[in-house]
Every structure is written in C-alpha cells, then in structure tokens.
Amino acid sequence: MAISDVPPADCPPWLVPVHTLLLGIGVLCWDATYILMTRRALATKSYGMPLLALAVNLSWEMVYVFYVCEAVLETTGFFVWLLLDIGLVYTTIRFGPHDWKDSSPWVGRNIGCILGLLTAVGCVGHYTFAVWWLAEPGRGIGGDKRGKWWQGREGLDTTELAFWSAGLSQLNLSAGSVAMLLVRGHSGGTGYAIWFFRTMGTLFGLILDNAFMWWYWPAGYGFIVSPFAVFIWGTSMACDIVYPFLLWQVRRTELLLPDGRLVRCDSQPASTASSDHGKKKR
Template identity: 30%
Template sequence: MLSDFHLPLNPIDKVNQPPVHYLQVQDGLILCSGLCWTTAYILYIRQAYRDKSYGMPLVCLCANIAWEFLFGAAIPESAAQVVSFFPWFVIDIGIVYTTWKFGREQWKHAPLVAQNLGWILLGGITGMLVMFWAFLKTYDNQYEAGFYLAWTDQIIVSTTSVAQLMSRNNTSGHSWGIWFTRWIGSVFAELIFVWRYLNYPESYPVAATHMTIFLFVVTEVADLTYPFVYASLERKEKKKLK
C-alpha cells in the first residue's frame, strides 16, 4: 500500500527496523533536501549563462564533485544516497563546464589562474577525490567519516560563497534563488540528522557531537549572512544602473 511506502533501508535502519512513520519522515526530508540542492545546481548553471560568470567557488566545486562521485556512484551506502547524490554529480559536471567557460573572465586579474583554469579544476577534483578516499580508508566508521566530509564540504560552500560575493563586490553568478534553495536544502539535511538522533540516539551519536554542532551552527550563520551581503551589493548595482 502507498501508506507503507518508503525508500530502501540504509544499513542502520536494517538493524533498527524502525516503524514506517519514522522512515517516511526521514525519506521526506531526504527527498526535499535532494530536490532543493538539485534546483540550486540547475540555477547555478542558468545564472552562469545569464551573467557570463560562475557562482560556486572553485574549492567547493572540486569538493562537491569528489564527494558526490564517491557516495553517489562509487561507494553508496543506500539507495537514498544514489537517488540524492548521483543526480547532483551529473549536474555538477555542467557547473564545471560553465566555470571553465566563464571563469577565465573572473580571473583576468590573475592571468596564471585564468590561463590554466581547466587544469586547476582537474587537479582540484583529483586532489579532493584522493583526499576524501584516504580519509574514508583511515576512519574506522565509514558512516561518520562520510558525515564529517559532507558537512565540512557544506561549511566550505556556505562560508566561501559569502567570501566570493565580498571579494568580487558584485552578484555575478549568484541569485536569490540559488541562495534560498541551497539554504533550505541544508536545513532539510540538518533536520534529517536531528530526526534520526531524536529517535535513535544510540545509533546516531555523531549527530550530537560538539564538532557536529559547530558545523551546523557555522553553516547557518554563513547562510543567513549571505542574503544581507547579497542585498547590499544588489542595491549598489541598481544605483549604478540609474
């Protein structure tokens, strides 16, 4: 029956065998987060063509590609990860292309970067992939290792997006839609782990560590700082057009 539908169980849920309502709330949060981030990635590509620029900072893009390839294609732990992460990986290839296509103009003040942007992207993605793989092989608990890699990536995206706006002193490559879908997608992702911890704290201790709280709080602070910076720059741009 439809009322009993849920995504295939992840390894922890296979052990706990939680009730259907728990799984459906968890699945809903996963799918909402995935939909929001997928939308954000599509908006990054659209805005790149509109502004002839790019919005995702280079280090974030390299980390995203590496993480999404590992957990969406190479070593997924559940069907939910494949459903959420592999489409991101495919769309991220489009972001890589638009970054390479329009990024050289953004780096014209640094000719060495502009002239070698493709190699920088290739080297960055390869380096992140090797580093993430090494971390997973070093850490005893792959679930926790993947969790910390994901949220370290998240905090980098949130903080460097604000830094990129400030350093460029313009909104090229960015938009309100990108910020909102990215932010809400992250909120849904945080709620996934809050929901899991509230119901099965012994299975998800990682969700309540001091490091996790730090990552969540700093991510939210950065994401809620972004609209103020964006709005300030947008006002300046509108004044110049008058």
Template identity: 40%
Template sequence: MASIPAILEIPPPEVAELWRQVLKPTFMIGGWLWILSYVLLARENMRSKSYGMPLFALANNLAWELIYAFYFHDVWFKRLVFTIWVCLEIPIVFGTIRNSKYEWSHTPIVHEHFGKILLALTLWCAVGHWSFLHWWFEWNISAKKGKFYRGVEGPDPTELKWWSGEFCQMTLSLTSLVQLITRQHTRGVTWAIWATRAIGSSFEPHFHALFAWLYWREPHEFLASPVSIFLSGTAVICDLVYPFVFAHIRRRERNSSSNSGAKDKNGSTKKLR
C-alpha cells in the first residue's frame, strides 16, 4: 500500500493547474531567502558587538521552528527547510547571548541573566505553539474538504501554519523596527539582512497567501479576515518602514563619525602648535 503524504491538498477540478505549480517554488524561494538572512545575521553577530534579532522574536521564532521541524508532520522539503532554520538559529543564539552585554549594560538584571531569560522565553513559546497545534487538530478546527493531515481529510494544516507563522512574522517585523528606533544605531543589522527577510516574507507566506485566496478561495477565505489582514498588514508595513528608519540612523552614524574624525584632527593640530 502506498504511503500517504503527511500533508496533502486536493483542489477541485475548477481550480487552475497553476495552483499546484506555484506552491513549491514560492515556499522554496522564501525559505532559502530566510536561510540567507539567518546566515547574514549570524555573520553580523560575529562581526559586530551587537545582535540583530530582538530577544522575544528570537525566542518565538526558534520555538516555532523547533515545533514545526520535529513535531509537526509536514512534507519532507518543508521539514528540511525548518530543520536548516533551527541549525542556523544556534549560532545566532550564541552570538546574541555573547553580545547582550553591550546592549543591556544599563539593565544589570537582564545583562546578568540574558541566557536564562532567552531559554525561558523559548520554552514558554514552544509550549504555546505546541498547545495551539494540538488544540487545532484535537478539536478539528476549521475542517475543510480537500485538506488533509496525516492522511485524514478535514484538518487544514495550511490555515494552522498561517496563524502561527504570521504571528511570528508580525512579532519579528514589529520588534525589529522598534529595536532599531530605540537603539538608534545599526550594529547587528545590514541592508542585506533586511532585504532577504522582507523579500523572503513577500514570497512565503504573503505571495503564497494572495495566490491561494485568488485561485482557491473557498478554503482560504480566512486570509481576508480582519485579524489576518491585521497580522499580515502590520508585518508588511513595518518591513516597508524599516529601510527608511535604517537609512536615517545610518546617515547620522556616518555624520557623527565624520565629525569625530574632524575634531580629532583639529585637536592634534592644536597640540602641534
């Protein structure tokens, strides 16, 4: 007997064949851009005395990736991408803990217990993501025709991952923007990190979601719900505002550096006289 795929979608005949063809490419493009973003984050953590991913967003993302890599029954290539994400988060976590002393020196209790706080937040978020997943399938939330999970028709894993993933996306985009504004420096982040994260999210989940709503609307009407628009809209707006704030702060940093250099030069000249 042939094995049943972990997740399977069987759209009705009237759904365009293009629907099947676009699913894997959009996920893979988005997934690999996020992989590149994680590599750049880890590299920047090592290079600068700072970190790029905010504390809660890091804990929440890591917890989500752990649950969906090792507990959630997904198709193999998606589990592979989630597993790669988890592996790349490890150097990001260590770099964040190492550099936390430079960002939290004004708050000794956070500085001294940063690693423990990150661990506690990660465990707490993992319990939350596991509870949501368990509740979703145990109570058969949002059962639909043409949607399968572990060979059973009804439970919609696509909608489950949308709500949990979009919460992570909104949290990361919002806290990244807030962190940039409150820090007033760009250490730990770069243009490339923002671009790979923002473009990757545009492909997966946002382009995927738009395509699903346009071509197979019946089981994807939740994508146009107010709460869905709020989550995705907040994430997109923050990602669009981010580069303008980044450019403004980077310009101030360069001006400040130039002024400091000029002052040092003038001071040296005066000493010679």
C-alpha cells in the first residue's frame, strides 16, 4: 500500500516514513483495542464487537493478508489482527447466546453459524471489490495514479482501495457500537479504554495518515476529501465522539451480578433484585 508509493519529486523525502508512522500508531491502537475488548468480554461474560462489524472486519483482514498485501510489514500487521480476532470470535460465540436470549433466542442459538455465514459473504464482497479495483490501472476517485504500485504495475492504488474497505468496516463498527450500547443498556464487553484506543486507531490509521499525505500529495490522495469519504470518516468519528457520553449514562444505571455479568437495571431477575447479590454501578 502506501509503503510502496513513489511520491512526486517535489514531495519531501520523509513523506512516506511519516505516513507509515501514523499508520503504525493506528495499528497498535487497534491491537490494544482487540486485547482489551477480549479481556473485558471475559470479565463481564459478554462480547464487545457488534456481530456484523466483526464479520466485515474479519473478512477484510482475511482478504488483505492473503491477497492484497505485498510488504512484509503490512502482511504482519493484518496477520496479528487475525490472531487477536480469535479472542473476539470466541467471546462472541461463548457469550452471544446469553446476550440474545431475550431479544432473539434463535440468533443466540445459531450465533456461530450466523457469524460464519456473514464472514463468508464479507470475504466474497471484499475479494470481488479488490479484484475489480486491481484489474486495470487508474481506478479510484480522480487524481493521478502515477507512483502507485502493486505487483510491479503502476497505477494500481491499493492505499485508496484499503481506505474504502477499511472505511466500510469502520462505519459498521462505530455506528454498530452505539446501537449495541443503547439496545443492551449495559457496558458488557466494552469500556472507556476500549473506546479510547478504538477512536485513536480510527483517527491515526484511517484519517490522519491519509490527510497528511493529501496535504503534500493532493493528486494521489484526493479521495480522502471526496464527499463520500468525508461522509464515511465523518459519521464514524461522530459516533465515536458521542459514544463515551452514552457509555457514561449506561454505566450509571447498569447492574453488576454476582457472576460478573452486567445487565440493564430493568432486566434484573426479581430474585436477584430482592437480594444483595446484585449491585448498582455508579
């Protein structure tokens, strides 16, 4: 992706290294997010990533690690994400049935199959999009694709390809996380640290790195300021900005059960409500 870009001669020589640094910060923030999300999910016996977002994310990482990535650093980053996804998948399948038992028991009973099917569909979608994008040089939103290389061919912009693929995943995750928090009414599987690293991962790994390149190389990175791109990252960031305030409100009213689970205050069993075993979180 951008690691293999060859900027115009009038661009500063440190352009690509700084972009790689910003992207690396984003990658590390997402590593921390996955680890913290798994730990929190195990502690609260819930799962932290919305089902559709997890499937879209898994399929995106699979397609890129096995097809799109060329540089060792890029492939390693995606492969580490896939390894960390194991914890997210496990907690989703392990605790999903309980989380869905009131709203849709059928989804809970079949959550593993549903996740597998959604991931398979996501792989087909991401793969066909990547194949189409890389079929001929010059695909993308305007700009000059000179200096963009993939498999020895110039004009194939995998950075823009990755932006649209990651943007879809990010929008699903940001909006889905807000929806899941409001529907559940408790913070099982999530928390402030998870929100912080997730938001920083988006900011550095999806927005700032590409915006930085656009500032010095507008012809090659004009996609980041296109209307649809602004909608994607703008909506994602808006959801991420609102999220901690919603989380604060939810945590004021949720209940901690003896086994570590968190539930919304109006869903506590009567037997538990009449005892001292459940306590209100402030």
